[in-house]
Amino acid sequence: MSDDVPDAGYDDFLDSLADGEPFYLEGPEGDGWLPPRRIDPETGLREFTREPLPETGEVLTMTVTNVAGPSFAADAPYLVAVAQFGPVRITGQLRGMDHEDVEIGQEVTLGVGTSEAGERLVVFEPA
């Protein structure tokens, strides 16, 4: 497995985020998902429309990671959060705030960042 080969869907999402036009996939019943999706896991339906993500989201939970795997060893300690953007929840690292100041409910924006090892990842910043 080469890290140079993109992951279709995931990297498309990061590209859209870097271009300032992030999207999600909306199923026929209004539920939202991140790519790649061909079948809605909730409804089993196969029709999606590409919808723009809201610009701000809200932190639902978070943790500060002190003991990391090799890919993020140089980033520790770092704060991972799950945030709600419209019908979609997204996992990323929250940057630009002191860790002890972050609380559930924090408003955040979404962007693309880079780990110390040079890998792209989803990052949140305070709105």
Next chain:
Amino acid sequence: MTRVPIAGVGMTAFGRQSERTSRDLFAEAASEAYDDAGLAPEDVDEVFYGNFMGEIAERQGHSGPLAAEAAGVTAPATRVESACASSGVAVRHGVNRIRSGEADVVLVGGAERMTNLSTAEGTAGLATAADALWEIKAGVTFPGAYSLMANRYFHEYGGTREDLAHIAIKNHDNALENDLAQFQRSIDIDDVLTAPTVCSPFGLYDCSPMSDGGSAALLVSEAVAEDRGLGPDVAIVGSGQSSDRMALQDRASMARTPAAERAAETAYGDAGIGPDDVDIAEVHDCFTAAEVFAIEALGFYEAGEGIAAARRGETTIDGELPINLSGGLKAKGHPVGATGCGQISELTKLLRGDHVNSPAVADAEMGLTHNAGGTVASCVVNVLEVMG
């Protein structure tokens, strides 16, 4: 409901034995199970073997036939991989095989070698049980994933690190006399609360350790048990399994474990019992908070009520519903692929009276195992009963 007698069980000591291969660990557990059951390798019709990270730790895939070979068996052999639920699911496959009538004797179990890896390598290996795109690429570790759940639980229902600490203290106490446990030492609340933080809110003592170990059980049909005069004392009388979305972000709830709720409902229905009928349980406490999620999903407590059960003394060895009398994953150890069948081995001994903690639960007749994979994207629940 067809009973599946457990003719014999075996489990290696769990702990740091870095030089031992998983095939050797499984062979030791299987040897003990043969002796316990009064059966031999040639009696085995099929093997289901749980292993999670053999490719990472030992550069070994395709370990079903390798495990069967190590156990002296030439029969259909399949590796079952369901992360930390691998051997619990292997047990369930064995149960289904016996019930279908296609096999009379099935060897189930699992093994894992972990401590030959560095902490960082092991952390990365365990993280592969999470979603590779949407979690691992964001830096989610396994303790991190459960920490996300724990912090959401605190937000929705309340609870404190002190509540969680009492779970760690309880499970260490339960393991004190268990010679198969990795940690046979007691800890106090200061030890837990002042330990280095792994991922907030978890300190070191909130986390199960990296472990090496193997486990095995011989499941048989009632006909074979009777014909061969095996006289097993305990049978599996109910089994259930369920799945959930892989990534926490796609779950209906991050503070509950719906897959465990569904698996429990199936297992209870299969056994014809309810949560009130369970006397003791071995649950998947890979982290202290995981025990809370488990006892709530199993219906022992309402959502938000399980957090302080250990602190109130309700799940301790002399409580109303003793949980993890083996020491649990927390103190007994957590060699991932061996854990689920290890719970079966320990619970079988607890129920039939030959576990060091059996005297404390001498009247127990109904027990349950809860084995989870990932952040409970997989869960299997098995119900065990003393055979009358």
